[in-house]
Amino acid sequence: MELSATAYVILGMVSWRPMSGYDIKQTVDGSTRFFWAASYSQIYAELHRLEQAGLLAAEPQPTGGRRRNLHRLTDDGRRALREWLEREPETFEMRDEALLKLFFASASPESARTTLEAKRRHHRALAERLEGMQRAGKASGYAAIVLGYGVECQRWMESWCERALAELPTGGGDPASDEVAA
């Protein structure tokens, strides 16, 4: 049974406590989102698939007229989660539009500085947000380790931008001719 990594995010979240799709989305947005995001469409689709596969069990818990399905892990689900944890991680991807703009900056050299400044601001803002989560003591155990990674990583990126900015030639010039040999 091949599952997407997002399916395992759901299994992992539900391993803490039974959750609705909405709960899962909120928790992902407040935690794994910075290294693994998930959208509603993905979450609800996976939830149905995982129930079909017997890894999750849903029990309807309507509050008055409002629908709500609480999903909990089955024994098979817990086993699948554990097996996934013990496999080698595969996916590591970055998508950084600022780096892309810097890469092509020779087509508009004045843009290099503003792009780097925007990237620095972005990392600083995210670092501060994550530090707020640290101070709020929202994460413990492994989650706290990963949160620490997030903070330090954003701070490293922020400081790289500062260094790069300092080394950038001032006149909006091109730091030696550009391009990558094919």
Place this chain on the structure above:
Amino acid sequence: MELSATAYVILGMVSWRPMSGYDIKQTVDGSTRFFWAASYSQIYAELHRLEQAGLLAAEPQPTGGRRRNLHRLTDDGRRALREWLEREPETFEMRDEALLKLFFASASPESARTTLEAKRRHHRALAERLEGMQRAGKASGYAAIVLGYGVECQRWMESWCERALAELPTGGGDPASDEVAA
């Protein structure tokens, strides 16, 4: 005219010299791939769209019986590229399966160590590959700056893994109880 960021990768590549779709894929795989990847399906689809939009011009250059379309930037295309470079970067995303596994490691605490070791190996291997590109002198100008970022970033991640490994409790235990407050 709304273009995807991948469209601008294509405009940027073609701004260096006219290229075929195949050329673009090779160049992306050897350069921007680590912060902005592109697949053939995406590239050929965008190439058609950009030509429709008048930002690229294609000239057929068959070698004997082998088809080949050389794409070059039009004046509108160069203008669009410059305008994009001067806009604020928006997308910054990471997808790191190792971090995800570490996050949920309390469901299989022995996995934390092997996950971190795999992540460390991954970053080391990528760093070495990028350092090889540096030594080969394949990048100059802004591309070299971005390559330097890649190397330093991978090395930072590698060293973070080493630090985390050193701080991990030895007996496969759980570093204080887990979970994230909703």
Place this chain on the structure above:
DNA sequence: GCGCGACATATCTGTCTGATATATCTCGCA
């Protein structure tokens, strides 16, 4: 002259995002 690997284009399936639709519930406040 045959086969392998590089060159070249195209397309399919499936993952995933972001926006949007729909409906209910809660709470503050007029």
Place this chain on the structure above:
DNA sequence: TGCGAGATATATCAGACAGATATGTCGCGC
């Protein structure tokens, strides 16, 4: 009392994107 804003909750669509695969040509070594 009643009403509107915002939180809760599920669902779906269009489109971006990756990865695999199909199809065919070319050059080169053996």
